[in-house]
Amino acid sequence: MEDRAKDVIIGVTAGVAAAVVAAACVLLAIWLYRRRASVAAPTRSLESSTATLRANGAVAASLDFDSSVSVSVASESVADWDHPPPAKRAAFWAWRGGANNGRDPPVSVSGIPKYHYKDLQKATTNFTTILGQGSFGPVYKAVMATGEVVAVKVLASDSRQGEREFQTEVALLSRLHHRNLVNLVGYCVEKGQRILIYEYMSNGSLASLLYDNNKRSLSWQERLQIAHDVSHGIEYLHEGAVPPVIHRDLKSANILLDHSMRAKVADFGLSKEEVFDGRKSGLKGTYGYMDPDYMSTNKFTKKSDVYSFGIILFELITAINPQQGLMEYIDLAAIGGEGKVDWDEILDKNLIVGGIAEEIRILADIAYRCINKSPRKRPWISEVTQAISRIRQLQLMKHDTLNLPRSETRTVLRRIEYQHVELTDLTSMKELTPIRA
Numbered sequence: 001m002e003d004r005a006k007d008v009i010i011g012v013t014a015g016v017a018a019a020v021v022a023a024a025c026v027l028l029a030i031w032l033y034r035r036r037a038s039v040a041a042p043t044r045s046l047e048s049s050t051a052t053l054r055a056n057g058a059v060a061a062s063l064d065f066d067s068s069v070s071v072s073v074a075s076e077s078v079a080d081w082d083h084p085p086p087a088k089r090a091a092f093w094a095w096r097g098g099a100n101n102g103r104d105p106p107v108s109v110s111g112i113p114k115y116h117y118k119d120l121q122k123a124t125t126n127f128t129t130i131l132g133q134g135s136f137g138p139v140y141k142a143v144m145a146t147g148e149v150v151a152v153k154v155l156a157s158d159s160r161q162g163e164r165e166f167q168t169e170v171a172l173l174s175r176l177h178h179r180n181l182v183n184l185v186g187y188c189v190e191k192g193q194r195i196l197i198y199e200y201m202s203n204g205s206l207a208s209l210l211y212d213n214n215k216r217s218l219s220w221q222e223r224l225q226i227a228h229d230v231s232h233g234i235e236y237l238h239e240g241a242v243p244p245v246i247h248r249d250l251k252s253a254n255i256l257l258d259h260s261m262r263a264k265v266a267d268f269g270l271s272k273e274e275v276f277d278g279r280k281s282g283l284k285g286t287y288g289y290m291d292p293d294y295m296s297t298n299k300f301t302k303k304s305d306v307y308s309f310g311i312i313l314f315e316l317i318t319a320i321n322p323q324q325g326l327m328e329y330i331d332l333a334a335i336g337g338e339g340k341v342d343w344d345e346i347l348d349k350n351l352i353v354g355g356i357a358e359e360i361r362i363l364a365d366i367a368y369r370c371i372n373k374s375p376r377k378r379p380w381i382s383e384v385t386q387a388i389s390r391i392r393q394l395q396l397m398k399h400d401t402l403n404l405p406r407s408e409t410r411t412v413l414r415r416i417e418y419q420h421v422e423l424t425d426l427t428s429m430k431e432l433t434p435i436r437a
């Protein structure tokens, strides 16, 4: 009897112990689950707010600290911005100007010099030396006290988007340096004004050189150099910058030329919101340059920039404005299908000179691949740069050949033939694309 009571007591004790252990496990599991969920929650919401901008495992993310500030810069890891280090946080609050009740002066995180408004006023003769008017405000030529000539872009003070874009521009350009990007040399935030100061590009925009009747026509050599420069600039953004950057508003008006006609890409972060098809779509970019795939999916990728660059290449070849029917002309020329495209029909008449037909055809073929409706079939920008390099090599070799003694000419011609085969391979560019898409 006593043994039986003992057994009962042991059984009950073991049961209670088992129940306690089980309850503890359940509680532990609940606690762990809740903890993980609370850590994951902000990341998820940030990811969802940037989802439309992500593509190809890389690129543009929005720094959505609040819904009014959506800065398109290439992705630092989401987690990184989820818990930014103190320096980044301070910079961000400083940029927001007002988030700290405006007590502190704006902080330059960028290392880019900050100018006083009165100095810029003087350098622009009280803002009278206007170079042009963009959608974010006027641009002035300024001669600084040091004698340096710069371009001063005054963002419209009433524009909320202007302020947002201002933040993007300073943030992006402070970490992007390349000879084919228009350098930001300073900025000013004073008296309610937001001003960006750039290196001065004395030959203006590619658009004005192509479409302004008062300007001389660009030579083929210059056009090829411009194509190469721009391609290098974009390649730096896509494949050199860490993290990578998508421009989102590549167009001939955003390609500027310096005193020696070298081209640079301008206007990061200043892509404007555009009303499309009469409806407010939230799409960014400029009509005539916008990737059709982006218009249907709302996903902007590096290949969307490649599309816009393809359009710019066609502008260089045809001098037809994309906003005045360029695409229709291209479709007409390509009506015969692959291998039967006749680019001669749409060539800029100023390019009808001897000896360059083959080079033009190759560049047009590259451009045509860039504007393929399917982003996967478009080349990567580094492939485009390489293809343009080959055209230039071909040119150099031709030039050398003309200056060579007869005995060497045959060898060089053979090399040209070889290069040509390589070029044809490159312009087909089909094999690489699916691997990285």
Ligand SMILES: Nc1ncnc2c1ncn2[C@@H]1O[C@H](COP(=O)(O)OP(=O)(O)OP(=O)(O)O)[C@@H](O)[C@H]1O
Binding pocket: 131, 132, 133, 134, 135, 136, 137, 138, 139, 151, 153, 182, 198, 199, 200, 201, 202, 204, 205, 253, 254, 256, 266, 267, 270, 272
């Ligand atoms: N760094 C610069 N050097 C010389 N001229 C410049 C410079 N930046 C802009 N400009 C000139 O100022 C004018 C306005 O330029 P801005 O970049 O504001 O607008 P946009 O690119 O022409 O148009 P949008 O703002 O609609 O894209 C253009 O004519 C351009 O050629």
